[in-house]
Amino acid sequence: MELRVENLTVARGGVPVLEGLEFTLSPGQVLILRGPNGSGKTTLLRTLAGLQPPLTGSVSADPEQITYGAHADGLKATLSVEENLRFWASVHGLADIAPAVDGFNLRGLLERPSANLSAGQKRRLGLARLLVTGRPIWLLDEPTVSLDVASVTLFADAVRAHVAGGGSALIATHIDLGLKADTLDVGPYKADAHRPRTDGMRDAYADFDEAFS
Template sequence: MTSALALSVTDLAVARGGIPVLEGLSFDIAPGQALILRGPNGIGKTTLLRTVAGLQPALKGKIGLDREAMAYAAHADGLKSTLTVEENLTFWSSVFGTGSIEPALEGFNLAHLRGRAGGSLSAGQKRRLGLARLLVTGRPVWVLDEPTVSLDVASVALFAQAVRGHLAGGGMALIATHIDLGLDEAEILDVGPFKAKPPENDHFDEVFL
């Protein structure tokens, strides 16, 4: 996969529940690059990722890449419990119009589980299956919110390897995570300095309207 496009974010402000949480964010991710988001819980990393992925509107600013170029993965694994591992990946492959699911099965060590129903998988196996969907989207930008939840050390290494392969093919990644993925090539962005100022309200009662 190759892409001549870059993900460009300019003077972005985002809100959660109508309350601004982050503002003044600008960054660029070129093909072959990854950006890791850092910051304390609750500061707005998830809100930022959802906004970049087009799942909610921005308060201000510009996101210079079509949302159709992005694959978003968050805390939900996005699988059907009654379908097998193979059937789940085949479904997503058909949605995105991509080819073989074999690289996804092999990349996340799921080949031996291909006939197992999704609902019978362990938490870590479900997470690997959820992340394996990224490999069948064919989309150049991965927007990922705490992707390694429920993964053991070996599975985190598989995920990091998948990200490296994605970048090597000209892909891009925007990842919020608290752990070290071993992606030495990735840049780090601390969103703490971009915390939005609390809204001014001279009328206390209006807070409850």
């Protein structure tokens, strides 16, 4: 499953932050998203994931083939590690959580409530959810936050296995993961920050805010 982006403009608060984006994320490919804080990487990932509308352009990919890993770990605090994984596996119609458990070294934590995990353990559990979605396109926003060196290695190994199986990953990160990857620097796509919002921009965000309020 390929993700193709054509002439894409994305906005934050109705103000364009990136424009004219053109790229393709192909099966078996890792693409590292680079740019300083505030440059629009999160906005781009949210747009690609279908969580907010683009201002212009198109994203050609089946939303059901995409999984988005944001800054939040997305855990249910009262559920154990195993219950969290089984919940997400059931949502996606899968039964086997063993690869996720072993891939992120969670075997000794299965019965522990996620509320009692350390920040790094919560992040490992949040990332382990990727392996129970069955979805080929991963969009990941700073996935290694709170991870120690050993856990970063586990994550990088999971990405390698994913792309070796025909998946793909677009990862916003400031660290070197040691992956064979291409780089997309958002700097050249920075939009004019002083451009006034158009009525179309206001309407698009009014509709979006109303739908999710």
